[in-house]
Amino acid sequence: MKSELELRGVQQRFHARGVEGGYITAVDDVSFTLAASPPQVVSLVGQSGSGKSTIARNVLGLQKPTAGSVLYGGKDIFKLSRAEYDEYRRDVQPVFQDPYAIFNPFYRVDRALWKAVKKFGLASTRATGLELIEESLRAVRLEPENVLGRYPHQLSGGQRQRIMLARVHMLRPSFIIADEPVSMLDAQVRKHFLDILLDFQREHGMTTLFITHDLSTVYYLGGEVMVITKGSIVERGPVSTVMHEPSHPYTKLLLDSIPQPDPDARWTTRINVDELDEEEKTDAPATAPETPVI
Amino acid sequence: MRLLTAVLRTIRHSRRLAVGLIILGLMVLLAVFSPLIVHAIGGGSDPIEVAAYEKWLVPGPDHLLGTDQYGRDVFAMVVSAMSVSLQIGAIAGVISTVAGVIVAFVAGYKGGWIDGVLSTFTGILLVIPTFPLLIALSAYAKNVSLFQVGVMISIFSWPFAAKTIRSQVLSLRSRPYVDLARVSKARDLEIIVTELLPNLLPFIGVGFASSALGAIFGLVGLEVIGLGPGGVIDLGQIIFNAISTGALTLGAWPMFVVPIVLLTLLFAALNMINIGLEEVYNPRLRGVAGE
Numbered sequence: 001m002k003s004e005l006e007l008r009g010v011q012q013r014f015h016a017r018g019v020e021g022g023y024i025t026a027v028d029d030v031s032f033t034l035a036a037s038p039p040q041v042v043s044l045v046g047q048s049g050s051g052k053s054t055i056a057r058n059v060l061g062l063q064k065p066t067a068g069s070v071l072y073g074g075k076d077i078f079k080l081s082r083a084e085y086d087e088y089r090r091d092v093q094p095v096f097q098d099p100y101a102i103f104n105p106f107y108r109v110d111r112a113l114w115k116a117v118k119k120f121g122l123a124s125t126r127a128t129g130l131e132l133i134e135e136s137l138r139a140v141r142l143e144p145e146n147v148l149g150r151y152p153h154q155l156s157g158g159q160r161q162r163i164m165l166a167r168v169h170m171l172r173p174s175f176i177i178a179d180e181p182v183s184m185l186d187a188q189v190r191k192h193f194l195d196i197l198l199d200f201q202r203e204h205g206m207t208t209l210f211i212t213h214d215l216s217t218v219y220y221l222g223g224e225v226m227v228i229t230k231g232s233i234v235e236r237g238p239v240s241t242v243m244h245e246p247s248h249p250y251t252k253l254l255l256d257s258i259p260q261p262d263p264d265a266r267w268t269t270r271i272n273v274d275e276l277d278e279e280e281k282t283d284a285p286a287t288a289p290e291t292p293v294i
Numbered sequence: 295m296r297l298l299t300a301v302l303r304t305i306r307h308s309r310r311l312a313v314g315l316i317i318l319g320l321m322v323l324l325a326v327f328s329p330l331i332v333h334a335i336g337g338g339s340d341p342i343e344v345a346a347y348e349k350w351l352v353p354g355p356d357h358l359l360g361t362d363q364y365g366r367d368v369f370a371m372v373v374s375a376m377s378v379s380l381q382i383g384a385i386a387g388v389i390s391t392v393a394g395v396i397v398a399f400v401a402g403y404k405g406g407w408i409d410g411v412l413s414t415f416t417g418i419l420l421v422i423p424t425f426p427l428l429i430a431l432s433a434y435a436k437n438v439s440l441f442q443v444g445v446m447i448s449i450f451s452w453p454f455a456a457k458t459i460r461s462q463v464l465s466l467r468s469r470p471y472v473d474l475a476r477v478s479k480a481r482d483l484e485i486i487v488t489e490l491l492p493n494l495l496p497f498i499g500v501g502f503a504s505s506a507l508g509a510i511f512g513l514v515g516l517e518v519i520g521l522g523p524g525g526v527i528d529l530g531q532i533i534f535n536a537i538s539t540g541a542l543t544l545g546a547w548p549m550f551v552v553p554i555v556l557l558t559l560l561f562a563a564l565n566m567i568n569i570g571l572e573e574v575y576n577p578r579l580r581g582v583a584g585e
């Protein structure tokens with residue numbers, strides 16, 4: 001397990017028709033470092049199209065940057081030896097945005113977990129593998145009997161996304177790259193998910209790069225935040241500092257464009273929600289969720 | 295093995311698919327046992343030999359479908375012709391599907407210049423007028439065998455399969471589950487076979503069925519102009535025979551009707567299989583069916 005994940009001058013261009021130069025620059029000279037210890041949450045915020053997902057794909061080795069490099073333990077991830085690559089693969093794991101598309105509709109959801117067990121040699125027998133899977137499912141508050149043996153379309157979005165967390169729990173990577181993992185979940189399920197992520201940080205020492213366009217999630221997670229616009233990171237700092245004393249004009253703009261989670265700041269327009277709970281910062285209904293198992 | 299259970303599961307969930315498969319299965323069975331059936335009809339001698347019986351016998355207990363202008367037993371002819379038609383369909387279907395799938399996967403999954411070259415090549419083949427070329431080829435190669443005709447027809451039908459499947463590969467290869475497989479250390483070939491291929495089965499099925507049908511009807515076309523493979527009778531030839539001899543006016547209607555019914559059945563069965571596959575694989579339709 002290496003201690004550092006670093007982007008050095010990463011640039012990602014895509015061919016595009018009808019634009020100047022014949023390409024667009026999705027990520028423009030981005031450099032930052034994620035440290036494994038102390039475990040932390042670093043949020044990456046920016047509007048749609050600012051290049052967040054592209055950075056995630058670069059970090060995960062799914063897309064080779066057109067310039068610059070992604071370094072794991074000081075080495076370019078596209079030039080690793082076999083053993084180093086295996087280590088990198090296990091140590092840097094994703095949670096993706098769309099909890100439905102992440103599962104191959106052809107197979108039962110168990111397969112995603114068994115794949116992890118087999119590919120990374122987590123267990124030598126089927127029994128220990130199953131034990132591991134069940135333990136990890138419980139760690140993300142899923143009952144194994146409710147999800148194992150099912151097809152993806154038979155589970156809720158929250159369940160599917162937590163299976164992905166269970167996968168992460170089994171692999172125990174140092175780095176989780178989470179690309180808008182909660183944007184398709186409702187407020188209550190969302191909080192659940194974020195709490196599990198924070199648990200992982202505390203109990204298993206995982207560092208998360210949390211990509212989002214939703215500032216209330218950033219507040220909730222705390223830690224550090226990086227602000228990206230048009231492919232460039234314009235600001236990085238502790239959440240409280242950046243949110244209260246933004247130094248870049250874009251960050252100010254971003255902060256102005258969202259409803260203030262500050263109870264002292266009043267909405268000027270009429271709103272229906274009685275009182276925003278300061279602690280949860282979500283508008284979760286007080287009633288029980290429709291399904292007992294989310 | 296897992297594929298087999300998947301196939302069984304698929305069949306359980308669509309009546310259409312099951313019916314299509316049963317019809318096709320029966321036809322294949324008939325084709326497989328056609329030599330035995332023909333032998334039984336002939337009772338020792340060859341019922342398809344010229345002047346085996348009297349000309350233009352009407353259907354009766356001895357000759358279920360009557361005889362033709364040469365005194366051949368029509369039932370025996372139809373049975374062996376169907377076997378020939380299915381063979382040409384299978385030969386061309388398999389060759390063009392395999393070629394189409396390989397080209398589509400290489401082009402679609404690898405992308406870049408490889409895709410450019412392969413797609414251009416496929417595109418060129420697609421716009422070549424197939425039938426005239428087929429005629430020219432068959433005229434050039436005298437006395438071609440059934441297999442050779444199958445190969446010739448495949449040359450022109452694989453690009454269709456390649457084109458449909460490639461566009462599907464393109465849309466599937468950027469699916470998040472492919473990314474998940476990649477971060478789980480799956481290799482390219484493994485991703486193609488285990489992640490993409492199963493989801494493409496319906497399209498591969500469509501590719502196979504349309505190539506097979508194209509070949510069967512292509513052979514009918516060649517027979518009509520007398521350029522079919524030597525020494526074999528397919529369903530098209532019987533139909534053509536019936537038309538050119540005016541068999542219908544002579545009361546020998548089975549000679550015309552039965553091959554057409556068989557071709558229609560085959561067409562229907564293949565289409566039912568396609569629609570059934572689609573039904574089972576489209577998750578939204580699957581939800582309605584109540585998995």
Ligand SMILES: Nc1ncnc2c1ncn2[C@@H]1O[C@H](COP(=O)(O)OP(=O)(O)OP(=O)(O)O)[C@@H](O)[C@H]1O
Pocket residue numbers: 014015024025026046047048049050051052053054055213
């Ligand atoms: N494979 C690709 N080919 C061409 N252009 C791409 C590709 N992937 C991303 N882009 C472009 O790069 C830019 C950044 O995209 P990216 O998906 O990284 O944005 P994002 O910040 O994740 O947006 P969102 O919040 O909507 O997910 C966009 O203009 C997008 O159109």
Ligand SMILES: [Mg+2]
Pocket residue numbers: 052053054179180
């Ligand atoms: Mg994105």
